[in-house]
Amino acid sequence: MTYNYLLVSKNTVYYILLQLDTTVIINLLTKIVLKLFYKVIVLIEQYLKWIDQFKQVLDKWCSFRLTGEYDLIIVNGMGGSGVIGDYLYSLTSVYNGLPVVVFKNHIVPKYIDDDKIVLIISYSGNTVETIKFAEKVFDLTKNIVIVTSGGYLEKFALKNKLMLIKIPSGFLPRTSLPYMLLSILALMDCSGYTIVPYVDVSNTVIFLEKELENIIDKSRFIANHIHKHSRTLLLTTHSPLEPLVIRAKNEFSENAKIISRIDIVPESMHNDIVGWENPYSCEYVSLLIRDPEDHVGSKLVDFIEDIYREKNIPYIHLDLEGGSFFAKLMYGSLVIGLTSVFLAELRGVDPVRTVSIERYKSVVNKIYSEN
Numbered sequence: 001m002t003y004n005y006l007l008v009s010k011n012t013v014y015y016i017l018l019q020l021d022t023t024v025i026i027n028l029l030t031k032i033v034l035k036l037f038y039k040v041i042v043l044i045e046q047y048l049k050w051i052d053q054f055k056q057v058l059d060k061w062c063s064f065r066l067t068g069e070y071d072l073i074i075v076n077g078m079g080g081s082g083v084i085g086d087y088l089y090s091l092t093s094v095y096n097g098l099p100v101v102v103f104k105n106h107i108v109p110k111y112i113d114d115d116k117i118v119l120i121i122s123y124s125g126n127t128v129e130t131i132k133f134a135e136k137v138f139d140l141t142k143n144i145v146i147v148t149s150g151g152y153l154e155k156f157a158l159k160n161k162l163m164l165i166k167i168p169s170g171f172l173p174r175t176s177l178p179y180m181l182l183s184i185l186a187l188m189d190c191s192g193y194t195i196v197p198y199v200d201v202s203n204t205v206i207f208l209e210k211e212l213e214n215i216i217d218k219s220r221f222i223a224n225h226i227h228k229h230s231r232t233l234l235l236t237t238h239s240p241l242e243p244l245v246i247r248a249k250n251e252f253s254e255n256a257k258i259i260s261r262i263d264i265v266p267e268s269m270h271n272d273i274v275g276w277e278n279p280y281s282c283e284y285v286s287l288l289i290r291d292p293e294d295h296v297g298s299k300l301v302d303f304i305e306d307i308y309r310e311k312n313i314p315y316i317h318l319d320l321e322g323g324s325f326f327a328k329l330m331y332g333s334l335v336i337g338l339t340s341v342f343l344a345e346l347r348g349v350d351p352v353r354t355v356s357i358e359r360y361k362s363v364v365n366k367i368y369s370e371n
Contacts, residue, residue: 039352040345043255046175047337048212050330053178054205056168057186061198064165064183066191068143070117073100073188074109076133077121080173081147083250084121084180086243087329088195093240094325097188097195106132106368112140120144121180123173125151128364145187147180172352174254177247177333196326204327208334211321215331218318219338222287225316226339227346229285233260234313236304237289238297239267241320244289244329248336255340255351265300276307284308286315291328 073092075085085102092100098117103109106129112118118137122130125148134156138144146157149169157164165187167179185196208215226233233252235245245262252260261284263272276282286308290301308315318335320328344351 036345036348036350039350040341043172043175043341043344043351044338046171047334047341049175050178050334051205051209051212053176054182054201054208057179057182058198058202058205061186062190064145064163064187064190066117066145066163066187066193068114070098070115070143070193072116073098074103074112074116074118074137075100075121076103076118076130076137078104078127078129079250080175080177081121081123081127081130081180083243083247084147084177084184085119086246087177087181088184090240090243090329091185091195091326095195095197098193103133105129106136108133108136108140110140112137114141114143116141116143118144119147119184120153121147121184122151122153123149123167123171123176123180125149125153127153128361128368131156132368145184147183149176174251175337178330200324200326203323204330207322207327208330211331215334216338219335220342222316222318222335222339223342223346225314226285226287226343229314231283231285231314233258234263234284234286234308235260235289236263236265236286236301236308236315238265238291238294238300240325241289241291241297241329241332244332244336247333248287248289248340251337251340252343254354254357255337256343256347257349258343258347263304265297265304268304269300273304273307276311279311282311282313284313286313287318288315289318289332290320291325292319 073088075088077084082104085100089100089102092098118141120130120134131152134144134153138160145163145165146153147165147167148154149167154164154166165183167176167183182201185201188195189198235248237245242264245264249260249262252258288301288305290298292298305315318332320332322328322331341351
């Protein structure tokens, strides 16, 4: 008889183990540990293949071009695909390019028209919310670019003769960030709407490849610090590094199976810091992410660091490295991804499977069928 392990009580497990021979128990536990270790290794390898992802996109940099004139970029996606929009928003605030508006839901704004370019991003191509958005926005404009590895959205793009940027399959969405982000940066650069120039992307992969060993060491060090304190993780940064803490929250949730909260300065200086005056609990451990060359941002982080210190909140710094803002974002993203996997290893949890998301996906079509 097969049981869903989530539904088996601890007492039942203990009873079963008592009935087994010691050798059988050891073999069983060994298989469980090896299975988790294998998944950790697989996920780490996917993150380390970011270098290959960079190089593959750079080799085909101008494979796609837009025609026409646009005044706004609309980005739609969920989870690891949706966070691409956050990166684009932040990058345009530092570099250049069209304004970016990000939608992480199924709701299509009425102001979309043929002056807008709509980027539909779904690694699997089967994300229900993104599909709903794509089908509705198609009634407002045909200036749509689909970024996916396949699924329904690939068929939707081909059927309606939309631009399709197909990226390689076989990755988890959260480890395919370079494929998705760089494909869009290449598209915009080669269409006259440059956000990040080719040279910055090219220099970034050289930098990451050179620093890979240090990145791995830094990631494990941070993971050990977080695990040692075993508190709710508090992710703190300054603008314009918002996408890093948004992605970090997602990565630590999916890979390490922990809840975290976010503080972004200077915005949190106008609300969240008051909450530290008399909180129910200060059981947090903070990861402070900053760009050392951003003097204002660093001073803002120093200010909130003082508050954490007063509340006896342990913290650790992640000072971003790289020769450009883009390089720093990618450096931080890779450190965060690897850190979340190393933390999963320390906690003995499966970094690959996302049971709660699977549960949601089992009912999502029924939920949206009523829309």
